[in-house]
Amino acid sequence: xxxxxxxxxxxxxxxxxxxxxxxxxxxxxxxxxxxxxxxxxxxxxxxxxxxxxxxxxxxxxxxxxxxxxxxxxxxxxxxxxxxxxxxxxxxxxxxxxxxxxxxxxxxxxxxxxxxxxxxxxxxxxxxxxxxxxxxxxxxxxxxxxxxxxxxxxxxxxxxxxxxxxxxxxxxxxxxxxxxxxxxxxxxxxxxxxxxxxxxxxxxxxxxxxxxxxxxxxxxxxxxxxxxxxxxxxxxxxxxxxxxxxxxxxxxxxxxxxxxxxx
Amino acid sequence: xxxxxxxxxxxxxxxxxxxxxxxxxxxxxxxxxxxxxxxxxxxxxxxxxxxxxxxxxxxxxxxxxxxxxxxxxxxxxxxxxxxxxxxxxxxxxxxxxxxxxxxxxxxxxxxxxxxxxxxxxxxxxxxxxxxxxxxxxxxxxxxxxxxxxxxxxxxxxxxxxxxxxxxxxxxxxxxxxxxxxxxxxxxxxxxxxxxxxxxxxxxxxxxxxxxxxxxxxxxxxxxxxxxxxxxxxxxxxxxxxxxxxxxxxxxxxxxxxxxxxxxxxxxxxxxxxxxxxxxxxxxxxxxxxxxxxxxxxxxxxxxxxxxxxxxxxxxxxxxxxxxxxxxxxxxxxxxxxxxxxxxxxxxxxxxxxxxxxxxxxxxxxxxxxxxxxxxxxxxxxxxxxxxxxxxxxxxxxxxxxxxxxxxxxxxxxxxx
Numbered sequence: 001x002x003x004x005x006x007x008x009x010x011x012x013x014x015x016x017x018x019x020x021x022x023x024x025x026x027x028x029x030x031x032x033x034x035x036x037x038x039x040x041x042x043x044x045x046x047x048x049x050x051x052x053x054x055x056x057x058x059x060x061x062x063x064x065x066x067x068x069x070x071x072x073x074x075x076x077x078x079x080x081x082x083x084x085x086x087x088x089x090x091x092x093x094x095x096x097x098x099x100x101x102x103x104x105x106x107x108x109x110x111x112x113x114x115x116x117x118x119x120x121x122x123x124x125x126x127x128x129x130x131x132x133x134x135x136x137x138x139x140x141x142x143x144x145x146x147x148x149x150x151x152x153x154x155x156x157x158x159x160x161x162x163x164x165x166x167x168x169x170x171x172x173x174x175x176x177x178x179x180x181x182x183x184x185x186x187x188x189x190x191x192x193x194x195x196x197x198x199x200x201x202x203x204x205x206x207x208x209x210x211x212x213x214x215x216x217x218x219x220x221x222x223x224x225x226x227x228x229x230x231x232x233x234x235x236x237x238x239x240x241x242x243x244x245x246x247x248x249x250x251x252x253x254x255x256x257x258x259x260x261x262x
Numbered sequence: 263x264x265x266x267x268x269x270x271x272x273x274x275x276x277x278x279x280x281x282x283x284x285x286x287x288x289x290x291x292x293x294x295x296x297x298x299x300x301x302x303x304x305x306x307x308x309x310x311x312x313x314x315x316x317x318x319x320x321x322x323x324x325x326x327x328x329x330x331x332x333x334x335x336x337x338x339x340x341x342x343x344x345x346x347x348x349x350x351x352x353x354x355x356x357x358x359x360x361x362x363x364x365x366x367x368x369x370x371x372x373x374x375x376x377x378x379x380x381x382x383x384x385x386x387x388x389x390x391x392x393x394x395x396x397x398x399x400x401x402x403x404x405x406x407x408x409x410x411x412x413x414x415x416x417x418x419x420x421x422x423x424x425x426x427x428x429x430x431x432x433x434x435x436x437x438x439x440x441x442x443x444x445x446x447x448x449x450x451x452x453x454x455x456x457x458x459x460x461x462x463x464x465x466x467x468x469x470x471x472x473x474x475x476x477x478x479x480x481x482x483x484x485x486x487x488x489x490x491x492x493x494x495x496x497x498x499x500x501x502x503x504x505x506x507x508x509x510x511x512x513x514x515x516x517x518x519x520x521x522x523x524x525x526x527x528x529x530x531x532x533x534x535x536x537x538x539x540x541x542x543x544x545x546x547x548x549x550x551x552x553x554x555x556x557x558x559x560x561x562x563x564x565x566x567x568x569x570x571x572x573x574x575x576x577x578x579x580x581x582x583x584x585x586x587x588x589x590x591x592x593x594x595x596x597x598x599x600x601x602x603x604x605x606x607x608x609x610x611x612x613x614x615x616x617x618x619x620x621x622x623x624x625x626x627x628x629x630x631x632x633x634x635x636x637x638x639x640x641x642x643x644x645x646x647x648x649x650x651x652x653x654x655x656x657x658x659x660x661x662x663x664x665x666x667x668x669x670x671x672x673x674x675x676x677x678x
Contacts, residue, residue, distance in 0.1 A: 046314075048314035048315055048316050048317075048632060049309070049314045049315060057628055059628040073628075083467070085466070085467065085468040088391075088393045088394065088465070089394050089395070089396060089462075089465070089466075090391055090394060090396075091385075091386040091390070091391055091394045091396040091397040091399075091400055092382070092385040092386050092388075092389045092390075092391065093389045093390070093391040094385070094389070110382070110385055110389060111378070111379065111382070112377050112378065112379050112382040112383055112385050112386060113308075113377045113378020113379045113382075114376075114377050114378075114386075114396065115313075115318035115319065115377075115378070116318075116394070116396050116462070118315060118318035119318045119319055119466070119469070119620070119621060120466050120468060120469065121468065122468040122469060122625035122626065123625075123626065124315060124316065124626070124629065126315070127315055128308075128315060128318065128378060129307075129378065130307060130308050130309040130313075130314070131307055131309050132307060151379075152307045152378065153307065153308070153377070153378025153379040154378060154379060155378075222626065223468070223625060223626065225552075225553055225554060226467065226468050226470075226553060226625075227467065228468055244627050244628055245627075246554055246627070247470075247553065247554025247555055247559070247625070247627060248554050249551055249554060249555075249556060250556075252554070
């Protein structure tokens with residue numbers, strides 16, 4: 001299904017991830033943890049409680065060798081643009097959609113930890129602090145002073161490194177500009193990716209690369225037919241990956257383009 | 263003569279104090295175990311549970327939803343008694359109110375442990391999000407608990423010794439006079455929070471298992487939850503009163519009271535089932551397929567198989583409805599109580615399915631099913647509501663005039 005774009009007026013920050021370039025190195029995951037002071041659990045092998053704002057999925061096409069193909073899929077918060085599922089359910093307005101930029105924010109100190117937003121999100125981008133964050137002696141020196149650490153009992157998620165947007169806006173202000181340039185604001189994951197698989201910018205600005213890339217026929221979004229209007233796009237020429245992006249009935253036309261792939 | 267006999271309701275007898283102490287001691291122990299589990303959660307955090315970022319809700323939310331549905335007997339019996347005018351239900355209304363009070367206060371206590379930041383719980387009132395069903399739930403449940411306290415208070419004031427105080431005596435008397443206001447308020451508030459609890463899941467448009475279409479802002483689950491609560495709430499009241507009769511060895515309400523409640527329950531349960539089956543069919547045939555799911559995607563092998571659907575709607579829905587619809591079923595103690603147990607189980611299953619199965623089913627195709635089993639701390643806190651309920655109910659039965667027909671049915675009108 002072709003993306004139904006049109007995110008309304010104004011700046012709408014979004015991302016497009018080229019799955020044909022992603023090598024699954026995990027640099028984006030690491031950069032995110034380092035940038036955002038994400039706490040490390042006592043048992044990080046317990047993946048259902050691990051806090052991974054940027055999460056790297058690995059799946060394959062289910063075929064045996066030599067036809068096996070693997071896909072690495074980085075997944076930040078989708079920053080859903082339409083009737084954001086998590087925002088509408090929060091009882092304490094601890095999460096909110098900012099129409100100026102389109103970023104879905106989280107107020108850690110307001111969150112009561114009811115986890116309704118965690119239940120509402122189909123992408124599992126929201127993480128609850130099941131434990132107190134512990135910073136072993138010395139590690140507090142590497143914390144990023146621009147990002148608040150979170151307390152036990154509150155929910156957190158990817159914020160598109162919103163603190164970097166604030167810094168970029170402050171810089172632009174100092175230079176007498178109202179707008180932030182494309183290269184001035186990039187989340188940590190986008191900045192660190194060694195293959196350039198992640199591209200970030202204003203989805204409504206024709207001068208930004210994401211504008212053109214998100215309108216490419218090979219671009220798609222996860223769970224498109226739910227209607228959440230994610231602002232994170234993916235692109236691949238491999239058809240089987242597109243089929244994994246949503247749920248289909250048997251025999252349903254998956255609406256893929258003739259532009260081929262495997 | 264029992265040492266606490268002056269506290270018994272006028273003209274009644276109660277069992278030996280040492281048996282009663284033993285009995286309440288058991289409930290007390292259960293409650294204490296729960297308080298210990300709660301302490302661990304407050305001290306160390308919710309990692310004491312087996313909930314995780316896939317199962318954000320667990321045993322406690324299921325219990326909360328179930329007890330609130332079962333506690334609906336309080337407001338609904340009040341509605342029938344004071345608004346509709348079924349005065350014969352005055353024989354059971356006190357018991358229903360106590361059960362309601364236990365259910366709601368217990369649920370609120372459990373929720374305090376369940377949220378990650380209990381001290382911030384009031385933010386739902388201070389920073390209320392008017393679009394969230396959960397905001398509505400918080401407001402209505404809190405205010406309704408206040409109504410329940412006001413409905414319970416006169417009963418406490420009618421304790422034989424307390425009512426000797428003129429102020430308390432007149433206060434309880436006057437509160438009884440205006441009880442219809444509280445019954446009406448309770449009905450209004452309960453309509454909304456029972457509904458919003460259903461609405462909470464029906465609005466999750468990004469979780470196809472739970473999502474339902476509806477009317478205006480209300481998904482059909484809003485109305486279905488209200489219906490299932492008022493259909494099964496009276497069943498729970500009858501069940502508890504029947505157990506009280508068995509344990510105390512006395513008849514406490516006239517059989518006709520049970521028959522009346524059973525008839526009302528039968529009608530409501532039948533209406534509920536018709537609408538619920540219609541809603542399920544529409545969801546299975548239209549809503550879910552539009553999002554790429556067929557019914558078998560939701561019900562796979564293992565704990566969440568299709569047997570759940572048949573258990574909820576069939577064994578614990580149609581069967582009790584059919585039993586209660588027949589006069590023989592209503593008038594036989596065995597069939598009446600069986601139907602009540604099945605109906606209460608059915609509503610619990612319904613709440614379980616909406617919470618646990620919704621979360622178990624992945625939406626992203628490359629996400630797995632994740633299993634969840636509660637820890638002992640969760641069981642402790644969850645079962646604490648049973649212990650707490652046993653305590654409150656037992657103390658109320660022993661010392662308060664809960665059953666107006668008790669003397670007439672056991673001691674004869676001539677005995678003082």
